[in-house]
Amino acid sequence: MLAGGCLWANGGSDSSGDSDQLSVILIIPGNLGDKSFFDSANSGMEMIKKELGAKTKVIEAGTDSTMWEPALYDAIEGNWDIIITGSSMSELLNKVAPDFPEQRFINFDTTISETPANVYAMFYATNDVGFLAGTVAAAITGSNLPLAKKDDAIIGFLGGMDIPGINDFLVGYIEGALNVNPNVKVLVSYAGDFGDPAKGKELTLVQYKAGADVIYNVAGGTGLGLLDAAKAVDAYAIGVDSDQAMLFSETDPEKAEHIVTSTVKQMGQALLRAVRLHQEGKLPYGTYAVQGIVEGGVGLAKNKYYNSIMTSELKAIVDEAEAKIVNGEITVSSAFGMSSEQINALRESVSVK
Missing domain, CATH: 3.40.50.2300 (Response regulator)
Known part of the structure; x- marks a missing residue:
């Protein structure tokens, strides 16, 4: 399910003009090691690096929200093709993104449906x-x-x-x-x-x-x-x-x-899919995509423990x-x-x- 107006990706070249290698940075408003939300996003970055050959970096911005805005501006100044962030940083991202119309952003988990023209946003039907x-x-x-x-x-x-x-x-x-x-x-x-x-x-x-x-x-x-x-x-x-x-x-x-x-939340797969679409020039920026059960964005882990207990x-x-x-x-x-x-x-x- 998509909402909003579209600005299509313009391919995967490095915005600095120095390389054709796609470059992607993830800013986490917290820290890795939670074996949950942020680690799931990080797994997506690992897949992006392995499967798409992208240059990647992960920034742990911590829980001090005063550090999030400087981290976002540092990433913008770093000439990354795609900046991925979201969750608690969604409001900040939507405030900053319109000031940098040539920069592409992916909001990996948001509840804010209003999406700037250079942001692709995802919401999970929790x-x-x-x-x-x-x-x-x-x-x-x-x-x-x-x-x-x-x-x-x-x-x-x-x-x-x-x-x-x-x-x-x-x-x-x-x-x-x-x-x-x-x-x-x-x-x-x-x-x-x-x-x-x-x-x-x-x-x-x-x-x-x-x-x-x-x-x-x-x-x-x-x-x-x-x-x-x-x-x-x-x-x-x-x-x-x-x-x-x-x-x-x-x-x-x-x-x-x-x-x-x-x-x-199939966050890793969702990020990989979004970045691949960007690379192909097909990611509809300016839209808000709902990732529900029907879309395969969320579901239950029916693993060996589930099958043994239930x-x-x-x-x-x-x-x-x-x-x-x-x-x-x-x-x-x-x-x-x-x-x-x-x-x-x-x-x-x-x-x-």
Whole structure:
């Protein structure tokens, strides 16, 4: 799905005029090592270098937002063909990009649909994939799985911050869970930080103790603490952005065995596809592309752990929900179309009284 006016790519020559090699730089408003969102974007850069032969560079701009604007201007002055950034830097990018009409930008994850003429923007339908996570969680709670608590239907959610981008996952998660079990309860915690695993572990240990069978990680690096907690108390977790079970399959297989699935943004493939289109002169700058389940932009990681933990009956519940989203039978609400009062009401409706 595309929106906006188009300015087509003019090929892949180096803007400095010194080389025909395509040059691409990624600015991350955070740090690598989260085994989630930013690492997924970095994997795209590795594919761009390997498959397209591009000169690449990754800048970790950190969590201090005052450093993001200088990092962006440094990249512009560096004469890169394409500058990739986004997420928390989306507003800054949209402010700066019009001042440099010859520079090409890719916004790798944004919720802002207004797109400058020299920016190609991508948005991932996190509400849809959150719905699938909620379906998995509600199918597990009360089931006969070995780590499921059979008395109360309680699941959990850990968000990095109480912001629309995180609550979009939450809205889908709650709706997906209610679609399976209208009596399910959802414990919700926000860490207020995307880089504090200790806080993530602390919050989720409380949720597990309160009866949650499975907790959904939507907290970036903070969520690594959730995965630690799941291993520590022998409980289920759902990962986010990357296939987090497979990321730990060799280094910490016991932890991986507690991660039922992950809601995956195919960010690496999306970036590779976008840069390849730029190289071919076909990338429609000035547009906003939605990457949903139908487009293959988001989905569940149905890996060996998922297939081992989930019974055929539980997998059938998930497959049915996914099919109904694809064929339009289920339309998932989005936090981006809801007021804070509506989101609060939804949270309250599934809270443990």
